[in-house]
Amino acid sequence: MFVINCPYCGEREQSEFKAGGEAHLVRPKQPTELSDDEWAEYLFMRKNIKGIQFERWVHTHGCRKWFNMVRDTSNDKIKAIYKMGEKPPTK
Amino acid sequence: MLNYTNTITEKKSYSGLQMTEIKPIMKLIVRGKKREFLSAVGKSLNLLLPTGANTSSTSEKITALWLSPDEWIIYSNQISKSDNNDYETENLLNNNISKINLGAITDVTDQFVLINLKGDKIFDLFETGSPFNFNEFRNKKGSVAQTILAKIDVIIHNLNQNEVNLFVRRSFSQHLFSWMNDSASRL
Secondary structure: OOEEEEOOOEEEEHHHOEEEEEOOOOOOOOHHHOOHHHHHHHHHOOOOOOOEEEEEEEOOOOOOOEEEEEEEOOOOEEEEEEEOOOOOOOO | OOOOOOOOOOOEEEOOEEEEEOOOOOEEEEEOOOHHHHHHHHHHHOOOOOOOOOOEEEOOOEEEEEEEOOEEEEEEOOOOOOOOOOOHHHHHHHHHOHHHOOOEEEEOOOOEEEEEEEOOOHHHHHHOOOOOOHHHHOOOOOOEEEEEEOOEEEEEEEEEOOEEEEEEEHHHHHHHHHHHHHHHOOO
16 A cells, blocks of 8 residues: 555545556557557557556546556656656756 | 426434525536636636636625636536526636636536535544545645545535545445535434
């Protein structure tokens, strides 16, 4: 359990949120030209890093807004939180 | 509000805590993003929608609560008619907002149940079933929180010291009210 600072509502407990998986996946521009393997790679394959990971989260039981989070998956330390559409922090 | 069987039928009273459903109360969900939307709502209702997170604004007749950057709930301060679901405020907003595609107005009068809580033990009760930190909230008049109470989504509006309005979806209201009674009885 940890506290997440929702960019809209402020600090809330993790149980109010849901995780939405890896962030910044780009949909291929021409899906019809991809092989099945390449399409599956985009659709299903996730990095699942142990360490710093870029993720999407949603404040389900609050403002119901999506946002991005940089989280260390090994110790749940949150490094950065930024809104959808904003550029991810470089450091 | 139309006439049907209600889930909460009685007032409950404990030492330092009284709970009762207030009905019928008009409730509207208002959604929109544009600047023109905000000013159109402000002009129609003579009330500016609160733009600060977790805040509310109130006029003589209605109160608006901030839910999210583009979503508000508006409810009437006084009880309304019980024989139909036709509200002046809703018609006004429909004409000035929905019809010209500035935003969306949804009547949620029958979707939400408004439970009014009074007494100095309100937050002791909430703390038994909510992950929300009420320390700042309880001292700030007019503050709003959407959170979980006994695993149920609720909207809490701090009216005054020792008075709170709580909105819960109708299908959860009976269960929540019985949970609150159970919890209040052992505070």
